[in-house]
Amino acid sequence: MHMADALLSPAVGGAMWAGSLGTIIYCAKKLRDKMDEKMIPLMGVLGAFIFAGQMINFTIPGTGSSGHIGGGMLLAILLGPYAAFLVIASVLTVQAFFFADGGLLALGANIWNLGIYPCFIGYPLIYRAIVRKNNSPKLITFATVLSVAIGLQLGALSVVLETRMSGITELPLGTFLLLMQPIHLAVGLIEGFATAGIILYVRTLRPDIVDDIEGVKSVASGVSLKKVLITMGILALITGGAFSWFASNHPDGLEWSIEKIYGKPEIHRKLNPVSENLAKLQEKTAILPDYSLPSKDGGKAEETAPSWPAVEPGTSISGIIGGLMVLGLVIVFGFGIKAMRKMRDRA
Amino acid sequence: MSFDLEFFNIGYLDTLSYKDTFVHRIDPRIKIIVSFIFILFVVSFQKYEVSALMPFFLYPVFLLTAGNIPLKAIAKKIVFVSPFAVFIGIFNPLLDTGVILSPFGIPVSGGWLSFISIIMKFVLTVSTALLLIAVTSFPGICEALERLKLPKVFVIQLLFLYRYLFVLLEESLRMIRARDARSFGKRGKEMKTFIRLISVLLIRSVERAERIFCAMLSRGFRGEIKVLRRHTINAYDILFLIISVTMFYLFRSFHIVNIIGETVGRSFR
Amino acid sequence: MSHHIVELKDVRFRYPDGTEAIQGITFKILHGESVGIAGANGMGKTTLLLNLGAHLLPTSGEVSIGEVTLAKRTRQEIRRKVGFVFQRTDDQLFMPTVYEDVAFGPINLGLTEEKVAERVKSALEMVGCLHLSNRPPHRLSEGQKRAVAIATVMAMDPDILIMDEPASNLDPKSRRHLINLLKGFVHTKIIASHDLDLILDVCKRCIIIREGRVVADGPSEEILMDEKLLEENSLELPLSRQHNNKF
Numbered sequence: 001m002h003m004a005d006a007l008l009s010p011a012v013g014g015a016m017w018a019g020s021l022g023t024i025i026y027c028a029k030k031l032r033d034k035m036d037e038k039m040i041p042l043m044g045v046l047g048a049f050i051f052a053g054q055m056i057n058f059t060i061p062g063t064g065s066s067g068h069i070g071g072g073m074l075l076a077i078l079l080g081p082y083a084a085f086l087v088i089a090s091v092l093t094v095q096a097f098f099f100a101d102g103g104l105l106a107l108g109a110n111i112w113n114l115g116i117y118p119c120f121i122g123y124p125l126i127y128r129a130i131v132r133k134n135n136s137p138k139l140i141t142f143a144t145v146l147s148v149a150i151g152l153q154l155g156a157l158s159v160v161l162e163t164r165m166s167g168i169t170e171l172p173l174g175t176f177l178l179l180m181q182p183i184h185l186a187v188g189l190i191e192g193f194a195t196a197g198i199i200l201y202v203r204t205l206r207p208d209i210v211d212d213i214e215g216v217k218s219v220a221s222g223v224s225l226k227k228v229l230i231t232m233g234i235l236a237l238i239t240g241g242a243f244s245w246f247a248s249n250h251p252d253g254l255e256w257s258i259e260k261i262y263g264k265p266e267i268h269r270k271l272n273p274v275s276e277n278l279a280k281l282q283e284k285t286a287i288l289p290d291y292s293l294p295s296k297d298g299g300k301a302e303e304t305a306p307s308w309p310a311v312e313p314g315t316s317i318s319g320i321i322g323g324l325m326v327l328g329l330v331i332v333f334g335f336g337i338k339a340m341r342k343m344r345d346r347a
Numbered sequence: 348m349s350f351d352l353e354f355f356n357i358g359y360l361d362t363l364s365y366k367d368t369f370v371h372r373i374d375p376r377i378k379i380i381v382s383f384i385f386i387l388f389v390v391s392f393q394k395y396e397v398s399a400l401m402p403f404f405l406y407p408v409f410l411l412t413a414g415n416i417p418l419k420a421i422a423k424k425i426v427f428v429s430p431f432a433v434f435i436g437i438f439n440p441l442l443d444t445g446v447i448l449s450p451f452g453i454p455v456s457g458g459w460l461s462f463i464s465i466i467m468k469f470v471l472t473v474s475t476a477l478l479l480i481a482v483t484s485f486p487g488i489c490e491a492l493e494r495l496k497l498p499k500v501f502v503i504q505l506l507f508l509y510r511y512l513f514v515l516l517e518e519s520l521r522m523i524r525a526r527d528a529r530s531f532g533k534r535g536k537e538m539k540t541f542i543r544l545i546s547v548l549l550i551r552s553v554e555r556a557e558r559i560f561c562a563m564l565s566r567g568f569r570g571e572i573k574v575l576r577r578h579t580i581n582a583y584d585i586l587f588l589i590i591s592v593t594m595f596y597l598f599r600s601f602h603i604v605n606i607i608g609e610t611v612g613r614s615f616r
Numbered sequence: 617m618s619h620h621i622v623e624l625k626d627v628r629f630r631y632p633d634g635t636e637a638i639q640g641i642t643f644k645i646l647h648g649e650s651v652g653i654a655g656a657n658g659m660g661k662t663t664l665l666l667n668l669g670a671h672l673l674p675t676s677g678e679v680s681i682g683e684v685t686l687a688k689r690t691r692q693e694i695r696r697k698v699g700f701v702f703q704r705t706d707d708q709l710f711m712p713t714v715y716e717d718v719a720f721g722p723i724n725l726g727l728t729e730e731k732v733a734e735r736v737k738s739a740l741e742m743v744g745c746l747h748l749s750n751r752p753p754h755r756l757s758e759g760q761k762r763a764v765a766i767a768t769v770m771a772m773d774p775d776i777l778i779m780d781e782p783a784s785n786l787d788p789k790s791r792r793h794l795i796n797l798l799k800g801f802v803h804t805k806i807i808a809s810h811d812l813d814l815i816l817d818v819c820k821r822c823i824i825i826r827e828g829r830v831v832a833d834g835p836s837e838e839i840l841m842d843e844k845l846l847e848e849n850s851l852e853l854p855l856s857r858q859h860n861n862k863f
Contacts, residue, residue, distance in 0.1 A: 004432045005472035028498030042556040044507020049552040052519035058541035090505045097480040098357045103472040170442040197542040322608025323398035337412040486712035513754045558707040565700045567724030
């Protein structure tokens with residue numbers, strides 16, 4: 001369920017990073033004020049634990065395939081929302097670097113998708129609301145499964161929205177949702193039960209871990225219900241608006257908007273002053289007249305824009321030749337550096 | 348990839364990150380900034396762009412060769428993580444079938460172009476992330492993050508995570524091996540066993556954290572940990588920054604590939 | 617010099633789950649003495665050490681290091697006098713590099729950057745690990761980790777060195793290196809170990825613990841040669857002293 005850089009646009013990626021960074025700073029501030037010193041090694045070690053735990057597979061009942069836990073909600077229950085968010089962010093950071101899970105731009109989106117919902121919706125609004133002093137196993141299981149499932153649903157929905165708004169994929173919204181949501185519902189239920197099982201079992205051996213890691217949980221009570229509801233309301237409005245926009249039957253709508261953002265015609269204009277001289281020469285020495293580049297004639301680009309607005313002239317034959325040459329140059333460059341290094345090592 | 352291989356793999360990248368080459372010595376902040384800008388430029392291309400992406404391969408190739416990183420290791424990893432992008436991207440050729448161009452008479456649909464574009468962007472961005480860690484070392488990245496003003500709490504526990512990552516991976520590896528030695532086929536891998544294993548691992552982790560805290564206290568810990576600053580930005584770093592970003596900008600704004608192609612084509616006449 | 621005396625007066629310790637780990641221990645250790653603590657597993661060695669290191673507070677009785685009696689508010693003070701080397705090296709080396717781990721203590725003592733660098737250098741030199749300064753701990757061998765762990769403690773210039781199973785998991789060469797290192801330290805040393813040969817080599821005095829009580833306290837040469845005493849306590853003669861005709 002990790003986003004990949006290649007599916008994101010800079011705008012969406014940047015926005016998600018802004019959100020995640022803001023939340024990281026917010027959580028750090030909250031922790032600094034109220035945190036017990038022994039939280040720091042605990043957070044780090046639990047982060048490593050999540051990593052290690054994800055390596056352990058279990059067979060999913062009913063199917064034959066194996067699965068593993070995500071751990072977001074588990075962390076929220078053990079550490080409270082602020083610490084858990086930071087730990088989730090760290091786990092994803094390590095994954096992004098060492099496992100190339102998604103990429104650096106997508107990291108912001110992934111931190112949001114996998115961290116915000118368990119920590120600031122699942123835990124305070126669902127888990128904590130249900131589980132109070134009354135700690136019966138059935139209740140805990142119910143609360144856990146519900147919060148994990150909802151958290152994952154929201155996360156999956158976010159992935160869909162981010163991908164759509166980036167406009168890189170042709171997948172229609174409906175199909176995308178149909179692919180993502182049910183799968184993640186199943187995953188959510190399974191992980192929910194697994195998490196509940198872990199919480200309950202650990203409670204029998206070391207209740208202090210689950211019930212309250214000294215002074216940490218009190219930090220959780222700082223999340224005000226009102227604030228969260230207001231934020232959710234705003235988010236709902238935004239996503240609702242986005243939904244209706246994409247639901248509109250304007251297949252060109254997306255391309256049109258992308259063009260507006262990245263200015264396809266503008267790039268033509270940038271190209272023209274540079275290639276104008278070359279273009280003049282070209283007119284006299286046309287290579288393959290059938291594949292002449294529209295950029296020779298700025299006006300032609302404008303004409304072709306409406307029918308295939310997103311087409312770059314570069315995808316013509318010149319593009320292919322040029323592409324191969326550049327590739328060759330890059331390879332030569334690489335070997336050149338290797339040779340340079342070998343010479344220097346020998347010296 | 349089975350757990351064993353993944354485990355050793357992460358260790359491999361980690362080992363590479365402690366080499367000593369020119370690239371390794373560049374200040375981590377610069378490397379992070381340049382890589383991030385690189386990724387932004389790459390993903391800013393519209394969805395049908397293919398050839399203009401080519402020159403961007405210079406950056407990962409540079410990191411790879413100058414940093415003395417074996418190509419095979421990076422390539423294997425990229426292939427391993429590609430399924431999601433491929434899965435989403437493959438819908439493009441299926442849904443977008445309008446033919447955009449026909450080089451040499453072979454029709455190529457927009458969908459295929461955008462798919463190739465996705466794959467190229469994917470390789471560019473993912474390889475950059477991998478190479479960034481391969482030439483920087485994780486503590487280096489953490490130091491850079493702290494100096495880039497990320498909260499200290501976050502950075503410190505990131506460092507702790509990294510420190511104990513291998514320790515805990517080893518512990519869970521031992522548990523998995525122990526379980527596998529006594530389970531046959533599906534039995535032993537059910538949820539119940541899993542919950543037991545994970546819970547034990549969790550408790551052990553918490554106990555470990557408590558012992559670490561004890562050790563910290565015994566050395567006078569009172570709440571503040573200092574992140575060591577081992578890097579300073581020098582002229583070479585700034586040069587690297589300026590050259591890279593300028594090149595990225597040029598590649599993005601001017602269709603180098605086309606210009607070269609035209610020039611070459613022209614020379615045939 | 618009385619301010620380095622370690623004294624226990626009828627110390628008892630009970631864990632929260634009810635286990636009576638220490639049931640009345642009394643002894644006195646003078647400045648510069650090196651004492652080995654031996655006994656079967658679960659007999660209270662580690663608990664005793666943790667009390668001495670001010671990580672646990674005795675349920676009753678008195679622990680005093682120098683003139684300071686161990687109590688909740690004097691814990692920090694006592695920890696500053698005591699250099700504690702834990703059983704598991706991974707718990708002790710928690711910073712990104714060796715240098716930072718060794719520097720952790722001196723920095724917390726409030727020393728200046730130059731002084732910290734000085735302490736780190738000399739501590740690492742002392743254990744022969746200066747060349748490992750920039751290594752991350754997870755890239756060290758067990759023997760190297762053990763040496764660095766000792767360095768982290770030595771850098772704080774403690775009066776007393778407490779070590780819990782220092783030679784466990786070490787290959788023979790590292791073990792020998794460790795023993796030579798310890799023999800070179802002039803600090804007061806309290807070492808809990810299963811490695812009776814190590815105790816014989818490093819510690820002049822040996823205390824045997826059973827069921828949370830002291831059952832023997834005297835010169836190592838005597839105690840560790842008393843076969844009957846050792847067998848009563850689930851111990852054996854040190855390997856170096858076992859007669860050849862046993863085999």
